[in-house]
Amino acid sequence: MDLSELRGKYIEAVAKAADEAALEEVRLAALGKKGEISALMATLGKMDPEARKAAGAQLNVLKDEIDVALRARKAGLADAALDARLKSEWLDVTLPGRPRRMGSIHPVSQVMDELTAIFADMGFSVAEGPQVESDWYNFDALNIPPEHPARQEHDTFFMHRAKGDNRPPHVLRTHTSPVQIRAMLAQGAPIRVIAPGRVYRMDMDQTHTPMFHQVEGMAIDRDISMANLKWVLEEFCRAFFEVDKVELRFRASHFPFTEPSAEVDIRYSNVGGQLKIGEGDKWMEILGSGMMHPKVLAAGGIDPDKWQGFAFGMGIDRIAMLKYGIPDLRAFFDADLRWLRHYGFSPLDMPDLPGGLSR
């Protein structure tokens, strides 16, 4: 049986099939039930066994050969079709991605988290207190008796008193120091806490806002000294400002609630408006501090003959401005979207000591 002509015919037809439909026609014509090769297969039955065997084998070889060619052509056509489709599926990928809102964390919140991370490592916990305070917590307990001139220097906001209510008016706390008293009364000694939060003073100009933020720090134990206070503040400033060394200078001052009292200056340089902490020959006041006054310890229910400790208070907004180069305090509370976006922090920038405070 000579099948070469048949092979030639179908292999050529497969190659020429332009699409899947044409290819299917070729398949049916050759291998379909009524196809030419199927028809030849049907003639095998009438052959003698010898001839049948030989012709059968030849036909099967041809059948396989055509089948392989059909499959190959089919895959080739599919590839070509895909190529053609992909060619038409062109998009301008320079178009913007779908919009996604980006949120931000306010610098005050970020810096509070930074403070917490640093002081937690030194064994301080976080205490809180109300922002409307009785005058006892805000003043008397802190050794500022009613007629003390220091009270006048606090520029206090007073809450309204209803007629007939003869208690002294409550105040908006003028500092975070009343939290010292509340924490002592709640926890006793030994104790180490910081108390960050909002405070209020009647002052509004270029560099003052009637509300701002302070952080109070307090540590009480048997033998805590002012030298310990200096070390804690040095460590804090080094970690917070992320510099290798800082230099602090203690300068005698007066606060009714500490004795001795010191204002603390930090060494810095200012070259072309660029502030650098830890170098240079300028000093900037950054906080007030001292050893807790015996009367304050007593007001907190702690025996001043047995315990001693230090306290300090620092402006959070101010150190945020220093660290992050934010020029204007008033803008902190204005909620200008441009400011929030520019000075704000990513919600995933969680300050911690292993990863560093700022990115």
Add this chain to the structure above:
Amino acid sequence: MKFTLSWLKDHLETSATLDEILYALTDLGHEVEEVENPEDKLGAFRICRVIEAVQHPNADRLRVCRVATWPNGPEGAMEEVQVVCGAPNARTGLVGVFAPTGTHVPGTGVDLKPGNIRGVDSNGMLCSERELELSDDHNGIIDLPEDAPVGVRFIDYRGVNDPMIYVKITPNRPDGLGVRGLARDLAARGLGTLKALDIPQIEAKFAAPIKVVIADELKAKGCPVFAGRVIRGVKNGPSPDWLAARLKAIGLRPISTLVDITNYFTFGLNRPLHVFDMAKVRGDLRIHPAQGGEELLALDGKTYALHPGMMVISDDQGPESLAGIMGGELSGCSDATTDVFLESAFWDPITIATTGRALRINSDARYRFERGVDPAFTLPGLDLATAMVIDLCGGEPSDLVIDGAVPDTARSYPFDPARVVSLVGMEIAEADQRATLAALGFTLTGDQAAPPSWRPDVQGAADLVEEVARVASLTKLVGKPMTRALPGVPKPILTPLQQREKAARRQIAALGYNECVTYSFIDQTAAALFGGGTDAVRVDNPISSEMTHLRPDLLPGLLRAAARNQARGFMDLALFEVGPVFAGGEPGEQALQATGLLIGAAAPRDPYGSRRPVDVFDAKADAEAVLAALGAPAKVQVSRKVAGWWHPGRSGVIGLGPNVLAAFGEVHPRVLAALDVKGPAVAFTVQVANVPMPKAKTPTKPALAISDLQAVERDFAFVVDMGVEALTLVNAAQGSDKALIESVRVFDQFTGEKAEAQMGAGKKSIAFTVRLQPQDKTLTEKDIEAVSAKIVEKVSKATGGTLRG
């Protein structure tokens, strides 16, 4: 507190430089705020002589002067300089003031450079008083007497070379409000020695024609002692130059010798005094509490109505002086005064402060008396001042008139040198500690230290430590490590609520909101819109009309912030704040809120049509995300019991029984209009503390239960009345088979005209999908049909609706 260097040197024998003194003052606790050293400004101006002045060849009104100058002072060599000068009085032989090139002339702001004026070289300048900012005189250049010492600095010649020092005196140190107190501190530091203050013996020449009487109730508290002396035959008038110059240097206007002497004592020795013109006083002086309603024309030219109980000094005519605060105009001294009553008294600080505050008078006397002057110096001060009056104004003194007695402030405290070391952490030898206290005027007897009468602030042993440490200098303090209280890995330190505050903040920011920190006080209009603005939360002394009331809610502050941003052209906003709100004016009537506000569109315009107005379901989703971050249970109730500032139909409350966890919805259009915000605006508020804490805190999570059996989802659509809520359908479906039904989720809502046309007026359709999760065997078609029928039955019963065909 202002003073001059020469004034300080009246009390302090020292060779220290100005810079050393300034450093020591600040380091001792008297922070130097400002220094005005005339030398910095005028040190280059020296006295010169014009050798010859000739007409300028090219200008009618200019002269060319050959000027003899002494750039290195009178001892140095003379240098001749050519100067072109336009002053009419520039002439040969004139002795004037010369500024060389390179000098900054303060009156004109010009830095002198070598010049050429109309073809003639000119190097330097002959100056007028105005150019030196010494007066307004600009009629010509300074024209000094022939014998003025050439080469000498003009400020030295004129006696205006005294540096003015301005220090901030802390309220505990009234002694620092006198120059002598500061001198004493500097001497204790080792910057010199305190000069002795000799108190003269005043010999009475006659008996005073006046008596002073303190009302009994004031002797106990108010005015323990009141003393004075009449000096007759004085001649009042302008003070001598040195006294006027000192007062001017510290910003006081010289008035007359008698008045200037009282000011000189106020600032020099912290001893305020008062002078009455005897010609204007009728009868004796009584120190007594005011009845109330009396009026007094004070020396500041204002009339004050006295409140009952205020201390006044009266004569037979009525009040003549506000005790310890300000004298009266009527009995004040003038140039015509010939007989004067000089008063020195001790006033109770609290009484003075109360009166001063009530009348709003800030005087140098009040400032000092309310901080505490030295009571023991009442009479010595009077004697010193009497001597000065006689010295400068002549006259003769009467005997002393006095009522009451100088209060005894003697007290002592145990002094423990070891305590200094323990509290401060600095090694200071006991001998040095004792020397410091002695130099400050303390009397040391054994282990007791008695503070001097001028130190009312020293009230205990701790104050002794402060004195020693302050004088030793805290600058020398060296930091000493303070180890953690407990060894090992530190425990977490945030309370659960603090953690939640942090979680809420970070979650809301992660949802795309920008955190704001707005003021805790807002205007009454805004507060009232949110259920606040009552008197209970009113600030009595607000700093502006926009900050009168504590905020009842975070939304008004955020809405105001939104309005400001809209005015700047930012219309799509996502703002949030986590902070305190105030239900009342008592301490503790404060709660923590977390509030987010969405305004405008959910996204900017883009090619994909992402832009759409924000709506209530954005706010609801964000509220739910925050609640989840705070650990709120998944099953909560949603009600419509919203506050008045929400849109009544488009808002809800998420709660657990009566416990409100959050509110969400559209902000009421009336509120938006009142706060000038352009809508749409949706918001959510989470009450952070109301989210229940987990019952037992364990990091272990419950075991994961998952089934290998195929889950099946079936969709249902119901036609229900318009007012039926989706949650009713979901809950009914959920309840049909609690074991089998894993979840029910609404996926479609069909409302509006088309819907009503299809399903009847007042109807809508809600479609939800139910996910069935078998636990023990695969579901058959029959099982599914059974549960479906049950769902249809339950939902129909609960809603009155029908399965949509």
